[in-house]
Amino acid sequence: MKLYRSHILVAEDSKSLSKGAKEIEELLTKEIRNLGLENEVLVAPTGSLGFEDLGVAIAVYPDGVIYAPVKPSDIPYIVKEHLLKGRVVKELAHEIGKRDVTLKETRAERVLSIQERVLLKRVGVINPESIEEYIAEDGYMALEKAIENGPEWVLEEVKASELRGRGGAGFPTGKKWEFTARAKSDLKYVICNADEGEPGTFKDRVIMEGDPNLLIEGMVLAGYATGANYGYIYIRGEYDLSIKRLQKAIEQARSYGFLGENILGSGFNFDIEIKKGAGAYICGEETALIESIEGKRGEPRKKPPYPPTYGLWGKPTVINNVETLANIPPIVVNGAEWFKKFGVPGSYGTKLFSLMGDVNYKGVIEIPFGEKLSSIINDVGFGVKGGKKLKGVILGGVSGSLITPAELDTPVDFNSLAKIEAGPGSGSIVVLSEDRCIVDIAKNIAYFFRHESCGKCTPCRVGTEEMYKIIDYISRGLGEESDLTRLEKLSTSMKLTSFCGLGQTAPNIIAQSLVKYRDEWLEHIKERKCKANVCEFEEITEEVSNE
Template sequence: MKIDSIHTLEKLKEKSFKKVYLRNPNEAIYDDQKDILVCGGTGCIASDSNQLIKNLNLILKARGYDHKVNIIKTGCFGFCEQGPIVKIQPDNIFYVKVVPKDAKDIIDQHIIGGHQVERLLYKNPTNEERIHKHKDIPFYKKQLRIALRNCGRVNPEDIYEYVAFSGYEALGKALAKSPEEVIDLIKKSGLRGRGGGGFPTGLKWQLTRESEGDIKYIICNADEGDPGAFMDRSILEGDPHSIIEAMIIGGYAIGANHGIIYIRAEYPLAVERLNISIKQARELGLLGENIFNSNFNFEINIKYGAGAFVCGEETALINSVEGRRGEPSNKPPYPAQEGYWSRPTCVNNVETFANIPPIILNGPDWFSSIGTKESKGTKVFALAGKINNIGLVEVPMGTTLREIIYDVGGGIHKGHKFKAVQTGGPSGGVITEKDLDTPIDYEHLAEIGSMMGSGGMIVMDETNCMVNISKFYMEFIMDESCGRCTPCRVGTKRMHEYLQKITNGEATMENLDNLEQLAYMIKDGSLCGLGQTAPNPILSTLKYFSDEYISHIKDKVCPTKECKELSTPKNREVQI
């Protein structure tokens, strides 16, 4: 069946809805049909959710219930700390930490017996209460899922499920407008790039459209490289059609007929589901020629990256897509003027694209009503480190760090004391207790010396050594430097050497002064954002935790005992 009009799409949606009606909260419960949604994201698969799915299917068949119950492998539910996760619909019952052997109890007690499996329900750590519905779990209460709207709700390998939840309707609406009208909608929404820089998305589309050239390109940056970050991967694994739909809309808006998804090869599941989704979209006429009878043609292909952090920078990414070394180019010209093969090119990251269809469907005023004055909508964060609720969270811009760490994240692991949180990955900085009530948006994070970045958020407690944290990030940055400019290529190595001397108890105060001076030189002299932000972890830890640096140097002691060379008295030098 080819979708050649909005009318055809509406008919397909009506037909497809029969597959997902049990997951629609507005629908009544019909007879004894059930859907069992099982997390099929990378994290849960690593915890054996594939075997859990096999066991559920085997037991259903053995009990004669396989015609009454659907097993759906979904994307990530976000609550990674509690995975694998199983959700029963339409009962809206949420089970956590489910292992393959639990399949029997789920089928026999819940599906057949009609009784919840109490031991699999989430237990509130504050009062030991068992919580049945995911919306009542503190982890989800303050979240607003826009980019993650379909993750954990649809089978990402089934285009009909995506269509049932209004998939490709935004594309139909966009193609009924002029490209300029589509760009105007995105500009009015206030959407800014979620890859780190926060550049206005609608303006980037406008600049690319206005650039001269008959051939233009739109690229999805799926080269997620921050340590501990998995936002884009989860969207691609859980809702790949939303990215395809958004890229087609973006291509139409800027005048491009070809899109490229640049994804790191270390994301095999995301790549597999993207390939399945592209094939399905082509089969239904949503990719290719004359989409929706609009005379608009668009194709997408996938390019693999080798996992270079610097390729998150758009000019380095474009060089890599062209088959050259992934290193940044001087600007101007900007990619919107001369990008892929010197043609006007628009580069947006995965999360940015994931917001496009909801904006088209619900209108720019709806989106701009969420968030703060300058930072609209929501932001997805990968919450990791010394925190109870590790996982993927999406909150409105303006939510405070305290709310994310304590309300959503459940506080610090094992009752330890909060020490700092690093936002923005290796390019960001540490934020301490005094700034926890800072609203999360581009401006406020910059004011306190950090940055939004792509969305990594690593929480540290009193057992973390901040000098060692700086060394960890500097080692990562040093290895990831493309080597094109001297400040970054040589400077990051020298900074790492100084940090190595400090953690080994071999440094002097003069070394510390040199480290700080070098950090500012690299910040001012590097070619691209990787080098310019490389010193941030050092400068922010020096600002807030200079006493730890001094303790390592003068007393030859690591206060947290995390630095092995300084963790025992025998390694201390006697001060005379």
């Protein structure tokens, strides 16, 4: 492998590409060639560097300098000054508050201050389209170690780690695997749920775009531990870049003997196929996902039986989220006890979050379980945008929980969050400033679920429609106080009687807002007033009724 004195990594995640990252890469290559540095400086794509909201970012190694955002006109100067003359371009280097690399604490350092890069350690560091770079950074060591110790050892190590599923439910991964491992069948499957349809959630995409081989290795290990020989990655069709990089990683893994027949000479066979979803939120539910892979309408199945014993094509099937599977290689390489150094009892390891909304820093972060939500928002997110007051936080996606400022010091782990009827959910943190309207937020959530209900059961099909209709009337100043009681009763009925998790969790945030922000709902009804000036009220006429 050729050695270079400097590497320039261009963030080429989906968002950066839409802002011209490929053009920046081409300009860098051209300027480096013009100065005769092509044998000294390598330009390569990488995953997210965490600055995509600002624009295109590039990182210069081994100096560890990030330039963000960079424009095409900046490139000749950066190449000439930094790469030819060895002088950091201070006015373009991205730091806190201003562009000055002499500051004691850089923005990147502060963003990483309470983070632990376990799953994201290669993202933004390696070229995700190069299996050689993954291998150079300890890739596939876990697979080699697993084959040396046997499938039972892998299963026991995952159980000992107490890893809980990162898709939202938090079910113990080792226990799920054990059900499938002990099941008697001629065929078994591993499915990676990469649908990621929850609004405001894109953490899995960052892994797939920035370190796709990590997911591939995790799936192979899952197959080895459970006796499965075939895997599917069920991914939302809109994730073009993720699909491209995963497909390339699969092909490279096959060529290196990490996939296919007789993996590493062990006699173990395992292969992976990518299945594109068609954008149905319901297919994030594991049995609806299975139905979709089988070519049927994406609707949830009756449970039991559960997928670990009766899944795809009626065979034992392990279904795990991208983030869950990404945890497996580091656990196998470093051991369960190492893994349990992160987090807190009952919630070991780290958790990926998509930090979004009215916050100064947005992006995917990796936090050890147990950190307070207030620390995540203030220390990593740099507080509420524009110095505004915090109204609340939507945690875990639109089917998650609504957190008030008074609850911000709750540690982010399964047990602590359960005390305030919350959970990490899909791994989304949406920060809401004082300028947001709770009624408008509830209306948008209700609209989403009305659109995404598969229609299989009446409580969800009719309930989501009625929920939206009531909130829409209130947002137009046509509601009555009795409508809040109707919403509460409807929420309870949907939670108790809906067929699957979509209908059961659709009212979560709406129901919580009726308790935690009731004054704001009453303002819309009694005073026909929206402090955020978002809702447009209509004139009340005798013909208008919400009955």
